Amino acid sequence: MSAAAESGAVDVVVAAFECAGTIERAVRSALAEPQVRRVFVVDDASRDDTAPCAFALAEREPRVVVHRFPINRGPSVARNFALDLCAAPWIAPLDGDDYFQRGRIARLLAAADSFDFVADDIVQVEDAEPGGAASRRTLTGQTDQRRLDFAAFVAGNVGRRGRRRELGFLKPLMRREFLDRHHLRYADELRLGEDYALYAQALALGARFVVLPACGYVAVVRLNSLSGLHGRRDLERLRDFDARLAAAFDLRPADRRALRRHTLSVEARVRWLAVIDGFKARSPRAFCAPFAGPPQIVGFLMRQLFAEGVRRAARLAR
Numbered sequence: 112m113s114a115a116a117e118s119g120a121v122d123v124v125v126a127a128f129e130c131a132g133t134i135e136r137a138v139r140s141a142l143a144e145p146q147v148r149r150v151f152v153v154d155d156a157s158r159d160d161t162a163p164c165a166f167a168l169a170e171r172e173p174r175v176v177v178h179r180f181p182i183n184r185g186p187s188v189a190r191n192f193a194l195d196l197c198a199a200p201w202i203a204p205l206d207g208d209d210y211f212q213r214g215r216i217a218r219l220l221a222a223a224d225s226f227d228f229v230a231d232d233i234v235q236v237e238d239a240e241p242g243g244a245a246s247r248r249t250l251t252g253q254t255d256q257r258r259l260d261f262a263a264f265v266a267g268n269v270g271r272r273g274r275r276r277e278l279g280f281l282k283p284l285m286r287r288e289f290l291d292r293h294h295l296r297y298a299d300e301l302r303l304g305e306d307y308a309l310y311a312q313a314l315a316l317g318a319r320f321v322v323l324p325a326c327g328y329v330a331v332v333r334l335n336s337l338s339g340l341h342g343r344r345d346l347e348r349l350r351d352f353d354a355r356l357a358a359a360f361d362l363r364p365a366d367r368r369a370l371r372r373h374t375l376s377v378e379a380r381v382r383w384l385a386v387i388d389g390f391k392a393r394s395p396r397a398f399c400a401p402f403a404g405p406p407q408i409v410g411f412l413m414r415q416l417f418a419e420g421v422r423r424a425a426r427l428a429r
Contacts (some may be wrong), residue, residue, distance in 0.1 A: 119146070119148040119199060120146045120148070120200055120201055120216075120220060121147050121148060121199050121200075121201045121202070121203050121216055121220075121284065122147070122149050122150075122151065122196075122197035122198065122199040122202055122203070122287075123141040123147055123149070123150045123151070123202075123203045123204075124151050124153075124190055124193035124197065124202060124203070124204050124205070125137060125138065125141075125150065125151065125152045125153070125204075125205050125206070125207055126153055126155060126189035126190045126193070126204075126206070126207070127152055127153065127154045127155065127157065127161050127165065127189075127207035128154070128155040128156075128157050128161070128183070128186070128189075128207065129157045129158060129159045129161055130157075130161050130206075130207035131157070131159045131160040131161045131163075131164050133207060133209075133210075133331070134152070134161050134168075134207050134208075135164055135168055136210050137205055137206070137207050137208065137209060137210050138150050138152060138165070138168055138172075138175060139168075140205075140210035140211040140212070141203070141205055141211055142172060142174060142175070143211070143213055144211060144213075144215065144216040144217070145217075146216045146217060146220060147203075147216060148174070148198070148199045149174050149175070149176055149196075149197070149198075149199070150172075150174060150175050150176070151176045151177075151178075151193035151196050151197065152165045152169075152175065152176070152177045152178070152193075152207075153177075153178050153179075153180065153189040153190070153192050153193050154177065154178070154179040154180065154189075155180050155183050155184060155185065155186065155188075155189045156179070156180045156181060156182050156184070161207065162177070162179045165177045166179075176196065178192065178193075180192075185299070185301070185302045185305075186297070186302065186305055187296075187297035187298055187299050187300070187302070187305040188297075188299050190204060190297050190305075191297050191299065194290070194297075197287060200286065200287055200288070201220070201223070201284045201285065201286060201287065202285045202286075202287050202290070203216065203282070203284050203285075204282050204285075204306075205282065206282075206330070208331045208333070209282075209328065209329060209330045209331055210329050211327055211328060211329070212234075212326075212327030212328075213327070214326075214327060215231070215326045215327030215328060216284075218231070218323070218326040218327070219231060219283075219284045219323070219326055220284070222256070222321065222323060223284060223286075225319065226286075226320065226321045227286040227289040227313065227318040227319045227320065228283040228284070228285055228286070228289075228310065228313060228318055228319070228320040228321070229283055229284045229321055229323070230281040230282065230283030230284075230320070230321070230322045231281075231283075231322065231323045231324065231325055231326035231327070231328055232249045232250055232251050232252070232253045232322065232323070232324055232325040232326075233249065233250040233280060233281065233325070233328050233329075233330050234247060234248075234249055234327070234328065234329045234330070235247065235248050235249065235250060235329075235330050235332050236329055236330070236332065237331075237332050238331050238332060238333040249325050250276050250278075250281070250330075251267075251276060251278070251322070253322060253323075253324050253325075254324055255324065256321060256322070256323055256324075257321065257322045258319075258320070258321050259278070259314065259320040259321070259322060260314060260320075261311065261314040261315055261362065261363075261366045261369070262363070262365045262366045262368070262369040263369075264278055264311060264314055264320065265311055265369040265370050265372075265373050266369040266372060266373070268304075268307050268373055269372050269373050269376045270376045270379075270380070277307070278307075278322075279304060279306045279307030279310065280306065280330070281306070281310070281322065282306075282328050283310075283320070283322075285313075289313070289318060290313075293313075293316050295309065295312060295313060295316070296309070298352060300348055301348055301349060302341070302345050303341040303345040303346065303348070303349055304349040304352070307349075308349075308352050308356075311356060315356065315359075315362065315366075316360075342384070343381060343384040343385065343388070346377055346380050346381045346384065347381055349377050350374055350377040350378055350381060353370055353373060353374040353377065354374070356370065357370055375405060375407050375408060378408060379407065379408045379411040379412070382401035382402075382404065382408055382411075382412060383401070383411070383415050385397070385400070385401040386398060386401050386402075386412060386415075386416075389401070
């Protein structure tokens, strides 16, 4: 076994918000990995019993460290707080309602020697109704090892109709030395796309990023997940981050084309929420203004309007 795969090679960071029913499963799945040194849980001012559950677990498990924010500060701030406590060579993010399958960390570390970020395809499990069958699928369907560069990663985050399969959902092992050397952390202002932003910056800085077939990160997909309940301001911050990224780095033409596509896809979602706001306000001007834009955005808005019309007609028919 290589030195990287020995006990204590990995610290796990968990930004937890209102996941009282799943936080113990998440933490215990990390503790079951022999290579994990500590699990740092930061409760982001949950209103349920997430914090008491986490503190109770920490009392029984000396490898668990828990901190609770008195006010909600967002996942980026929570993860950054945990990151600054980490001392292991590798960092592994874990969401509070997800979990690791046994052996995941060892499989990632086995491929880690020449890379700074080592991710695996995510197994997505739908949160089924009681008594119902939960469907399973993978994020990308990847069957072999794939090296990512900036353009490939950013292009892999352009939204596709009817699917949420962006590469920004990946939860890689991250080499702490790379993060610290480049003073790289999650963007505090982002409550949506914070993973995308971190990985994109890392790749722009020359990070070596590899994605493996699924090794055992299981993401529970919920209808009311935080990533699905974003508002217009959250999307605007993500769009504006792209602009700062373009200004901060000397990107290749292919990188800039990919970034432009991503920016347009985010802007289209911003415009759609503006259309909805205009409709609710009964303002023809506010409703029509978002349609003044590039053809890609206009096409997206027209498709969204058509789909919404179909949904409303179906409800009326019922």
